[in-house]
Amino acid sequence: xxxxxYSPVNLDQGRSKSFTTWKRPLVAVVLAxxxxxxxxxxxxxxxxxxxxxxxxxxxxxxxxxxxxxxxAHVTFTFVFAIWAYKSSSIRIPMLVGRCITLVGxxxxxxxxxxxxxxxxxxxxxxxxxxxxFGTSPLLRSYIASATADDNRASAFALLSGANxxxxxxxPIAQMSFAGLPYPGFSIIPPYISIHIYTAPIWFAVIANAIxxxxxxxxxxxxxxxxxxxxxxxxxxxxxxxxxxxxxxxxLDVSWTLIAVVILEKMISSLFNTTMSVIVGPxxxxxxxxxxxQMLLLMGxxxxxxxxxxxxxxxxxxVCDLGKHCRALFAFSNILMIAGYxxxxxxxxxxxxxxxxxxxxxTGCNPLEYSWCDSQxxxxxxxxxxxxxxxxxxxxPSTMMSLDTIYSKVIGNGDQSIMQSVFTLADSVMMIVGxxxxxxxxxxxxxxxxxxxxxxxxxxGTVLWFAAWKWLQPYN
Numbered sequence: 519x520x521x522x523x524y525s526p527v528n529l530d531q532g533r534s535k536s537f538t539t540w541k542r543p544l545v546a547v548v549l550a551x552x553x554x555x556x557x558x559x560x561x562x563x564x565x566x567x568x569x570x571x572x573x574x575x576x577x578x579x580x581x582x583x584x585x586x587x588x589x590a591h592v593t594f595t596f597v598f599a600i601w602a603y604k605s606s607s608i609r610i611p612m613l614v615g616r617c618i619t620l621v622g623x624x625x626x627x628x629x630x631x632x633x634x635x636x637x638x639x640x641x642x643x644x645x646x647x648x649x650x651f652g653t654s655p656l657l658r659s660y661i662a663s664a665t666a667d668d669n670r671a672s673a674f675a676l677l678s679g680a681n682x683x684x685x686x687x688x689p690i691a692q693m694s695f696a697g698l699p700y701p702g703f704s705i706i707p708p709y710i711s712i713h714i715y716t717a718p719i720w721f722a723v724i725a726n727a728i729x730x731x732x733x734x735x736x737x738x739x740x741x742x743x744x745x746x747x748x749x750x751x752x753x754x755x756x757x758x759x760x761x762x763x764x765x766x767x768x769l770d771v772s773w774t775l776i777a778v779v780i781l782e783k784m785i786s787s788l789f790n791t792t793m794s795v796i797v798g799p800x801x802x803x804x805x806x807x808x809x810x811q812m813l814l815l816m817g818x819x820x821x822x823x824x825x826x827x828x829x830x831x832x833x834x835x836v837c838d839l840g841k842h843c844r845a846l847f848a849f850s851n852i853l854m855i856a857g858y859x860x861x862x863x864x865x866x867x868x869x870x871x872x873x874x875x876x877x878x879x880t881g882c883n884p885l886e887y888s889w890c891d892s893q894x895x896x897x898x899x900x901x902x903x904x905x906x907x908x909x910x911x912x913x914p915s916t917m918m919s920l921d922t923i924y925s926k927v928i929g930n931g932d933q934s935i936m937q938s939v940f941t942l943a944d945s946v947m948m949i950v951g952x953x954x955x956x957x958x959x960x961x962x963x964x965x966x967x968x969x970x971x972x973x974x975x976x977x978g979t980v981l982w983f984a985a986w987k988w989l990q991p992y993n
Contacts, residue, residue, distance in 0.1 A: 542664035543673040545736050546657045549612070551680040552729045553654050556619070558688020559718035560626075560647070562816050565798025566809030567715035568640050569879065570700055571630060575637040576886060577799035581956020583641040584795045588948040590648030598653050606739070608656050613733045619650030620726045626719050630709040682831070686824035689817035692718050696810050714810055772927060775992075778985050779924045780943045782847070785978035786916040787944055788971055789854060789908065791951020796959045796967075803887065804895045804964065806872035806880040815898075819906050826910025834918055843919040844982075844989050850915040851979040857908045858972035861901050863894035863965055871895055889963035926992040 568575045568583075598611045605611075626643045629636055658677070665673045695717040702713025712720065797816065801807040807815065833839065839846055871882040871893050882890035895901075924940055958967045 540673075541736075542738065543661050543676070545732060546660050546664065547673070547676045547680050549729055549732060549737065550654065550657045550677055551684050552725045552732075553651065553657075554681055554684035555688050555691075556722040556725045557647070557651060558684055558820075559691050559722055561794075562689060562692050562813055562820070563715045563718060563809070564640075564644075566802070566812055567700075568637055569798075569802065570715070570809060572636040572640075573879065574635070576960065577796065577803075578956050578960045579637055579641075580799065581795045581952045581960075583637070583644050584952040584956075585949050586641060587644040587648040588945075588952065590645045591651050592945040592948065594649045594652030595655050598656060599659075602656055602659075608660050609733060609737050609739050612653050612656060612737065613730065615650045615653030616726055616729045616733060617650075618646060620723065620730070622646035622650060623719055623723045623726060627710060627716065627723075630711075682824055682828050685827075686821050688718075689820040691721055692813055693817040696814055699810055714813065772988075775927050775985065775988060776924075778981065779920060779927060780940060782978055782982060783920055783924075783940065784943050784947050785974055786850075786913075786920065787947035788951060788974060790913060791947050792955030792958075792967065792971065793905070795952040795955050796964075799956075799959065800964060802880050803882045804871050804893065805898050806875065806878075808878055808880055815902065819902050819909075822906045823910040826906065827914045830911055830914050831918075834915075839918075843923045843992075844986065846915055847919040847923070848979065848982055850912045850919065851975055851982065853912040853915075854908060854975050855972055855979065857904045857912070858968050858975070861896050861904050862968050862972075863896050865894065868894035868896050887960065887963070893963045893965060895964075923989065923992050 565577075565580055568580060598615060602608045602611050622643050625639065625646065629639050629643070632639045661673050661677060692714075695714045698713045698717060700713045700715060702711045702716070704711045798812065801812045801815065802809075871890055872880070874881040874883040874890075882893065884890045887893075955967065958970065
């Protein structure tokens with residue numbers, strides 16, 4: 519007599535197995551969401567808050583502070599990765615990373631206790647946030663080890679969805695406090711208060727607390743997959759480094775094409791790494807936007823970027839755009855160049871910058887920027903619409919097409935080594951870009967920055983078309 523395959527016992531076993539299969543990746547996805555939403559909440563208000571509580575804070579200093587944050591993130595990404603590898607545990611580094619971020623949140627709340635030079639205290643907070651955020655890449659490797667082939671793609675799709683959702687939720691949370699202008703109302707007089715700039719940090723504290731609880735009670739390390747490795751195999755030595763270097767040099771790959779793709783990767787990062795650091799000073803000095811106005815405008819734009827990015831990602835998958843990566847990347851670069859051309863302040867159709875207002879500390883201050891009298895600006899609505907299209911369409915298109923082509927150029931080579939080189943190139947731009955962008959903006963103004971970036975993107979596009987036929991096999 520055949521057995522009843524759909525008996526209650528078998529159903530319960532199926533449900534139990536399904537829950538066990540998905541428990542670990544789901545916890546990792548929730549942790550990634552909590553980490554990213556915290557970062558998104560704080561990012562928009564950093565420049566308005568710094569310039570409000572420390573009038574000596576210049577856009578150049580903010581660029582160095584942003585670069586310090588990125589440098590800490592990059593450095594401790596490797597530190598936490600080595601720690602996780604040598605200890606065969608992701609849970610403890612994750613827990614330490616969240617605790618470090620919690621310390622940064624506490625310091626951020628206490629910044630107004632510092633009588634002078636508060637910008638340096640905020641820089642220290644940014645560095646600590648970068649250190650704590652260095653654990654986030656561990657979640658990708660955790661999901662890879664905690665899933666099987668049949669559910670790994672779905673788990674990574676959930677991770678991508680959580681990242682996109684956090685990009686949208688962060689600005690919404692920030693904008694919800696638009697009715698609490700600085701200095702807000704005091705919790706512990708006279709320096710601890712809740713207002714439009716500090717309210718998000720309290721949510722970051724809550725997000726961190728939830729993440730710590732999840733890590734303590736629900737996050738478990740995967741079973742050791744390689745018991746045969748002894749302790750000596752995890753020891754970092756000059757011999758192992760030399761072996762890795764020899765293996766890297768002997769890879770059978772097209773080094774010329776790899777160099778082209780890596781260079782294009784660095785060029786494509788230019789927009790994000792420069793605009794992220796100058797958008798605050800740009801809005802306050804060129805368009806005389808106050809802190810609350812700036813957060814409302816930037817938050818709305820960020821939400822629109824999220825919707826466009828989600829739509830394009832869906833289109834990329836449904837329409838199988840991965841088969842046209844060469845053309846997709848070329849289209850993205852051309853769109854970027856067009857964006858710089860459209861938003862350039864041409865003399866006959868542009869307006870002068872707003873004069874500096876000492877009360878609101880908005881407008882172009884000639885004591886800080888020597889180019890105030892000569893700098894022109896385009897319509898703010900046009901500027902933001904173009905920035906939204908570029909950030910929501912051109913940037914995701916560039917990332918997806920380059921990632922796909924690069925992985926194909928590597929071919930059967932060692933993906934782990936070559937992907938590390940690719941990531942390193944991006945990391946270099948994360949550090950150099952903010953310093954370059956803020957220095958150019960401060961010394962020469964937005965117009966010259968647009969021209970130089972536009973020329974760099976044009977050179978990158980010409981180089982891409984020059985390598986067009988050699989890229990054909992990897993399209």
